[in-house]
Amino acid sequence: MWNRELETISRKDLEALQTKKLKTAMEAAAKTTYYSGVFRENGIDPAKITTLDHLKDLPFATKNDLRLSYPDGMVAVPRSEIVRMHASSGTTGKSTVIFYTMNDINAWADLLARSMVATGTTRDDVFQNMMGYGLFTGGLGLHYGAERLGCMVIPSASGNSIRQIQLMQDFGTTVIHITPSYALHLVEEIRNRGIDPRGLKVKKAYLGAEPYSEATRDKIQDQWDMEAYNSYGLSELNGPGVAFDCAHRCGMHLWEDCYYMEVINPETGERLPEGEEGELVLTHLNREAMPMLRYRTRDLTRVIPEPCKCGRTHRRIERIKGRTDDMFIIGGVNVFPSQIETVLMDVPEVGNNYQIVLEREGGLDRIHIKVELRSEMFQGDLRDLDRLKKRIVEQLRSLIVVTARIELLEPGSLPPSTGKAVRVVDNRKI
Numbered sequence: 160m161w162n163r164e165l166e167t168i169s170r171k172d173l174e175a176l177q178t179k180k181l182k183t184a185m186e187a188a189a190k191t192t193y194y195s196g197v198f199r200e201n202g203i204d205p206a207k208i209t210t211l212d213h214l215k216d217l218p219f220a221t222k223n224d225l226r227l228s229y230p231d232g233m234v235a236v237p238r239s240e241i242v243r244m245h246a247s248s249g250t251t252g253k254s255t256v257i258f259y260t261m262n263d264i265n266a267w268a269d270l271l272a273r274s275m276v277a278t279g280t281t282r283d284d285v286f287q288n289m290m291g292y293g294l295f296t297g298g299l300g301l302h303y304g305a306e307r308l309g310c311m312v313i314p315s316a317s318g319n320s321i322r323q324i325q326l327m328q329d330f331g332t333t334v335i336h337i338t339p340s341y342a343l344h345l346v347e348e349i350r351n352r353g354i355d356p357r358g359l360k361v362k363k364a365y366l367g368a369e370p371y372s373e374a375t376r377d378k379i380q381d382q383w384d385m386e387a388y389n390s391y392g393l394s395e396l397n398g399p400g401v402a403f404d405c406a407h408r409c410g411m412h413l414w415e416d417c418y419y420m421e422v423i424n425p426e427t428g429e430r431l432p433e434g435e436e437g438e439l440v441l442t443h444l445n446r447e448a449m450p451m452l453r454y455r456t457r458d459l460t461r462v463i464p465e466p467c468k469c470g471r472t473h474r475r476i477e478r479i480k481g482r483t484d485d486m487f488i489i490g491g492v493n494v495f496p497s498q499i500e501t502v503l504m505d506v507p508e509v510g511n512n513y514q515i516v517l518e519r520e521g522g523l524d525r526i527h528i529k530v531e532l533r534s535e536m537f538q539g540d541l542r543d544l545d546r547l548k549k550r551i552v553e554q555l556r557s558l559i560v561v562t563a564r565i566e567l568l569e570p571g572s573l574p575p576s577t578g579k580a581v582r583v584v585d586n587r588k589i
């Protein structure tokens with residue numbers, strides 16, 4: 160284990176540690192514009208926090224609160240203390256931006272080194288990091304963890320399959336970090352080049368950043384002849400390293416010395432008994448730059464109450480079952496249908512109805528948008544339609560970072576909406 164004392168801490172001592180840390184976290188939060196307002200409105204005094212139960216009086220924080228607090232309404236330290244920022248993928252910038260102090264980066268790297276060790280990775284491994292290094296947290300998050308552990312890191316980032324394959328072959332990569340959809344695609348690319356993926360040295364994959372099923376994990380493991388470990392995290396709570404499979408691969412240990420978890424009924428907001436499925440709510444227990452208390456992740460899961468065979472006392476959560484909002488993840492990019500709608504409705508030629516269809520082709524996610532145009536558009540030149548299509552594709556690419564296939568339709572072509580419109584049809588088998 161990376162830190163045996165912390166990873167096998169008794170539940171009683173863990174609770175005492177969490178309580179102590181919660182008090183500090185709330186005192187830090189009080190320095191932010193956002194939380195000082197929330198505390199004042201709800202009559203909360205961080206100095207009086209003596210049990211974890213006190214957290215119940217605090218309203219939940221949401222992605223929208225982060226957006227409204229942009230850029231620094233949730234920041235608790237002076238700008239000179241901040242050493243890095245990240246932003247959630249697939250957004251236009253003015254949304255969820257996360258800041259870190261040097262201590263935050265160190266604590267985060269430590270959690271990832273701990274997670275990697277839990278899967279059996281050692282300093283002898285060659286770690287190829289195929290996650291985005293841009294504003295996304297996936298790349299740098301694991302990068303620093305792997306370096307801390309002492310692996311040789313290949314910071315290859317996502318995409319460019321030919322180079323990925325070459326790197327794996329030339330440097331004998333043993334562990335990869337990759338989205339499940341890219342793992343499915345890359346294995347095809349490897350086979351297309353006449354290479355047997357099972358002959359490569361890759362023995363482990365860390366899969367995360369998007370939902371996938373147990374069947375997909377099995378398929379990936381089988382095609383690559385390796386072990387796949389589930390990794391969960393979200394930008395608002397640092398990024399990856401919130402919860403990670405251990406060597407037993409039977410649910411992800413949520414690192415409870417750093418994150419306090421609650422599972423709530425998404426309709427009523429009430430806390431559910433342990434083991435019941437609901438929405439995960441997380442409190443970061445030791446972040447300096449950007450304290451985050453009772454954050455509604457919108458992710459559905461349940462706590463596995465039984466102890467794990469590995470001996471770690473931090474409870475496990477099950478694979479994420481879905482979300483309580485309409486966000487979907489396409490090729491690792493988080494997209495809200497409303498973002499697409501905003502782009503479409505900004506185009507004067509666009510009519511009233513549209514549909515987003517998600518497909519998986521050759522292991523890659525594709526987004527296909529069917530758009531009804533206003534009737535007068537069909538009296539003009541075909542070239543105009545072509546130009547319009549290109550304009551919509553460009554707008555979507557620059558504003559939401561997705562490349563969509565656009566199909567322009569005459570009015571009335573799509574099923575009319577009677578009640579709640581079905582805007583997204585997900586044909587991917589995930």
Ligand code: DLL
Pocket residue numbers: 247248290296297366367368369370371389390391392393394395398399400456458478479482488493
């Ligand atoms: O996806 C952080 C991350 C990077 C996690 C690399 C794991 C590996 P965001 O872009 O903010 O951050 O997206 C967070 O992605 O709320 C979930 O809905 C989804 N998600 C992340 N990991 C998993 C997983 C990163 N293992 C959102 N299974 C989260 C299912 C996942 N969904």
